Amino acid sequence: MAELKTKIKQNTQEQSVEKSPIIQEEKEVVFQSKNFNLWYGDNHALQDINLTFHENDINAIIGPSGCGKSTFVKSLNRMTELVPIVRTEGDIDFRGDDIFKSGMSVEELRTRVGMVFQKPNPFPKSIYDNVAYGPRVHGIKKKAVLDQIVEKSLRSASIWDEVKDRLTDNAYGLSGGQQQRICIARALAVEPEVILMDEPTSALDPISTTKIEDLMQELKKDYSIIIVTHNMQQAARVSDRTSFFYQGYVVESDDTNVIFENPSDKRTEDYVSGRFG
């Protein structure tokens, strides 16, 4: 246990060196939730969530199972609306616009806010068609353009070299880790501004996990990332900011090194040090 904590500290210290607080302030706000509440029927799953996410940050969301992490992340691109019993109150602003206001198109929101799910979920189509799906849905038909997008996205998801010779093969024939990177490439293909990742590496082996974590470091240059994770080391390793959810509340949200080294709430400290969860 002590070993793990020092490891986390080392990692976070490395990161805190890179990051100066001045840059943090200049960064533009991407998402801001204001007193956001969500109910599944009578279950008050999210309670008064006030969080702000900045551009080019990797934001980790941690917390015990069932505390509402997935629900919150899915609220950001209004995927929770697919569940009929869901009811919400409060606002979530995306680049200053309330995502629930009547003029907001969900299709546009979900194009600008991409999502990668916990389990790799490629379409039962070829690798090429999987990545080209988003652009095609948005009306891009030219083969030459699609070819470029597919290559660029697969490269950004660092899987191009592994699949470039079999783009027409079914994506189901790939390993779980490869499938997940295909799904990331698919999300990147529409050039979103934010990428939501719900435990993207929980079904993967350490090597694939490392690849995806490295990938996230690359991606944060162009995108903002919000990642749900159960893996404390992962949160400490990759994220700039961390929000700790507990039973539907945000207990604490701060720079990752603060959360892991100097949390102000006892529950946060217990959770990140593995004492409960």
Added chain:
Amino acid sequence: MTLVDKDIIAKKRTGRQSRNQIFKWLFFLCTMFGLAVLILLIADTLMDGWSRLNLDFLTNFNSSRAESAGFFGAIVGSLWLMLVTTPVAIVLSVGTALYLEEYAPKNKFTEFIKINISNLAGVPSVVFGLLGLAMFVRALALGNSVLAAGLTLALMILPVIVVASQEAIRAVPASVREASIGMGATKWQTVSRIILPAAIPGIITGIILAISRAIGETAPLVVIGVPTTLLVTPSSVFDSFQAMPMQIYSWVKMPNEEFQYIAAAGIIVLLVILLLMNSVAIFIRNKFTNRY
């Protein structure tokens, strides 16, 4: 002290194993029984009908004289019938299934409709015949035309295809749906590009079963009053027509024993057409399945 008595387990083992064998053979016999009866039936029909199965039989119109009675009018009539039934049934039932599974609000009313569609699949065909008689033949004054009978049969097989399509659509994993919606695709894009292609093999299976049932169905045609002796084939869907099962039925009723053999020949033709249709459909299904 152990709770698991090894001696008792050893004693019971032979009993369990022989029971295992007994059930295996019992189920094998069940399968063989059905198969044997089917083979007997087909062999019997083949023997009866073989002598009458020639080109004349296929190209002659029906006649009251056994020597010259043929199946041509009925074959062409049945094909016309399917030309109406198939597209109408497919469009209505796949549309219904898509609405119920993808668009309808999940409430008691939708549940009520779903249950009743499954129930409709069990309604006897003669009832659909009566419905067709009242609605299409009389109310819409279509007479005993291809259109009236085709629409009747389409209604009859509708529930079967709806239920099969619903199951195929439901089998498409929610994660794949979420992936599409999450990319900013609209409902219709998700349905047409992801869900339908994935569900197509299952839907086609339902369609095969349903059309096979429709082409051999007699009762609704009897109720509608499809003629058994016509000397022309229809030239439009508003014309009167003959149909294979109806023709066979009328031959079986004939007192002249020669007509029994003609009926057997008719059954062979009907079976061959059914087999052909099924193989084409299975081919299409496999092709679609392989594409993914």
